[in-house]
Amino acid sequence: MTFGNVADEGAPLVVPALRQWIAQDGALVLDDGARVAVTAETADEVARYRSELVRLTGAGLAVRTGSAKPAPGDISVRVEPQLPAEGYLFRISDGVDIAGGDLAGVAYGLQTLIQLLRRSPELPKGHTLDYPTQRVRGAMLDLGRRYWSPDYLRELLDDLEWRRFNRLHLHLTDWNAVRVHVDSPEYRHVAAEQSYDLAELHEIVALGRAHHIDVIPEIDLPSHATAFVRANPALAFPADEHTMNSSEFGESPADEGWTVDITRASNRRWLNGFVRAVADGLDSPSVHIGGDEWQDGEILEASSTLLGHARHLDPGYHAVDGLLDYLEEVRRLLAADGRDTEIWSWWEGTSPRTTSPSRDMVILAWSQTEHEIDWFLHSGYRVISTPFESHYITPLGYPGYPHSDDHRARCADPRWLYEQWEPRRHPLLLGYQYCVWADMSGDVDDAYFEWYSVRTRQVLADRLWGGARQRSVDEFLDLVDEIGHSPLGDRRGATRVADRGSVVSFAEPLVLTDLRFRPSPPAGGWVTPYESNGVWSGGSLERLEQLRGARVEVCHTSDGQWQHALDLPLLPFGSWNAAALPEPAKVAAARLVGSDGTPLPASVVDVEWLVER
Incomplete structure (x- = not known):
């Protein structure tokens, strides 16, 4: 079941999704002579993403510092403070115009451009004012x-x-x-x-x-302060106040603070000095x-030390008011x-x-x-x-x-x-x-x-x-995986889906880099953790457990032996899971097998194999 708006099929697909898109006819392809016009304020943001833009466009993208007024065939980047915080105005016409409400908005506008270019060199003409719903x-x-x-x-x-x-x-x-x-x-x-x-x-x-x-x-x-008490035992309550020195939440040893x-x-003073x-x-x-997660009210009230302190602060106080008074002191x-x-x-x-x-x-x-x-x-x-x-x-x-x-x-x-x-x-x-x-x-x-x-x-x-x-x-x-990771941290090359299924073979060996796999829904559909006290249960858990412990095996030649390539020991999600091989390798065949060593059937899992593009 889906609530709320569903994406307009005409809007460019990026992640996060654009809040709106006003389309115009035609598309723009940035040519070899394209430049980037920046202001002194936006130059550093552009520098962070410029190498990825150069890679995607094949253009030199020489940087021109000045007014950053849009020019045909160029990318212009500037700040317009009247725009929403973290928002950006993004326009594609005879050039690309990005105006951020602040530098965060500038960065997000550049990310949108990169994501569009990763999907196609043809940029759809149109514009959007994009900004977050949640601050x-x-x-x-x-x-x-x-x-x-x-x-x-x-x-x-x-x-x-x-x-x-x-x-x-x-x-x-x-x-x-x-x-x-x-x-x-x-x-x-x-x-x-x-x-x-x-x-x-x-x-x-x-x-x-x-x-x-x-x-x-x-x-x-x-x-949650046991480690502080170990370092400074004077922080503990008197030894006879056992319940104040122990947790009811199971992890911290009793009487250790x-x-x-x-x-x-x-x-x-000691704690405040550390915080400061x-x-x-x-x-x-x-x-x-x-x-x-301090102790419940009855335990706090039974602490003569804490209750006495609270009553010293104000005769009408209860024990927990003493703790709240300390939080106010730190504030x-x-x-x-x-x-x-x-x-x-x-x-x-x-x-x-x-x-x-x-x-x-x-x-x-x-x-x-x-x-x-x-x-x-x-x-x-x-x-x-x-x-x-x-x-x-x-x-x-x-x-x-x-x-x-x-x-x-x-x-x-x-x-x-x-x-x-x-x-x-x-x-x-x-x-x-x-x-x-x-x-x-x-x-x-x-x-x-x-x-x-x-x-x-x-x-x-x-x-x-x-x-x-x-x-x-x-x-x-699907879209998340197609667009890929941040250019600031990801150094892997582009990939494509070469084949689909638990067992695949290629006419010529290809460099296998990743796989995606999606558990098939159990009979009756998925029962989400939200519906079962926060954890997977029933048929949903059983289906996921069928894939916990699966492994990837590959053949490097068409007549070679199956060799172990990757273990998948953790519980998957009930949608697309993505896993990268430790080292990309040229293979002639690949398969996903269960813990018993037999290929997993399509009734249990859908598999896509990704290779270097």
Whole structure:
């Protein structure tokens, strides 16, 4: 079932989809003499994408700096501040004219041109004013529970900009580790062995800024703080307050600290110094300070330490008001330097409670469903919505999404998000964020989480921008894969589909690079994770499990032996999955076989084989 607008067949196909297109007759082909006219303001943006434009057009594309007025046969690029933020006016007539409302809009206009050229050198004449529906389009990585390589973070920023996300939230601390190293005598011992120093993270923040992405650090306080307590045992509550030093959420060992004792001024100074060092070192516009999953109200009220502190602040306060007062202290600390403060939703469900956080804080609402965020909006809070039932990616340990009803496993389903989900609009709803959580993941690599998040990222990019849909997620992913990756990060050559089917052979050996495979729907159709408590179940899970453990085998000559080329050990999605061979190789035949070594039938999977173009 599909809701909302379906793409106009006459509109040029790009990702994210254009919000509108006013067509004119004819097409433009940029010739060898084409130039790029830029202003001093847009020159750097053009420089980032110029080599890809040269490759696609075959033109020299000499850069002419000046007024960037459109000239026949040229590409002109400028900023017009009266246009919408992050939006761009894109016109193809006797030349290409790109005007961005800001530099982000300029970048997105250049990306649209690149995507059109990747599909055809003939550019359809017409124009569009394209801009996002949602102001915030975000992604989050759980760097607290596991370490992601800096190279992965850089590659992710390339892809996020290509998908027009404008926010990357780095959850830098959790119960098991603090991942940011502050090089001062007071904090030098706090970070885990695998961590990032401030200079390294500052480089990531600066790279994000160059990609028009705000990189937001999170220091999760006052709970999820076991790693801080290990580094500074004075942060723990008194030993006889067992429940304050233990978590009810299963990961952190009992009595090793969960919620820090913020009742002592020395502890608050120590924590505030760490937060300030990170904020100053990274120079992000906002800092997320956690604020979730402390103990329930009855446990907090039973803490004589916390309740006594709260009553000292105000005789009418309850225990949780003492924690909220500390969050407000940190907010004021950050506001003094001109920074915004963000916290998770959680406090609203803690009772008894007298106070609420300042409306100057941004709430990341991770309620089970979207409609549960209405309370925050009606209460006057600015909100970024990240509902855990539909926007959380938590595959747990290898090979992901086990056969269990473990409530921590969550799968953001690309099919449901693309075909059925409608992003909401409200003046205080800033936008949306998907979250990749590493709960109980064990020893897995970055590619493991990329497999389980890449299609969600591609789908959400399109839906948060707000253009018209293709008829199905399958058609949309066809387009995504045809257009390819960001020219800033992807160095692989162009490919084409050479054949289709579980077993294929070629008249002459071809250089095989990738395959795409799509599970066939089970009897009765797909039951999405959104419809089954956030995880795959029933016939849908059984169909996907038929493909978990499949492998690619190839023959290098027509009379050769089958040789192993690629394992596919992870759970696929119920649409197109894409996998690259570790090394492209010239082959005469290829096949996709199941765990029993026999080719998978068409009733189970549709397969496309991609070769060098």
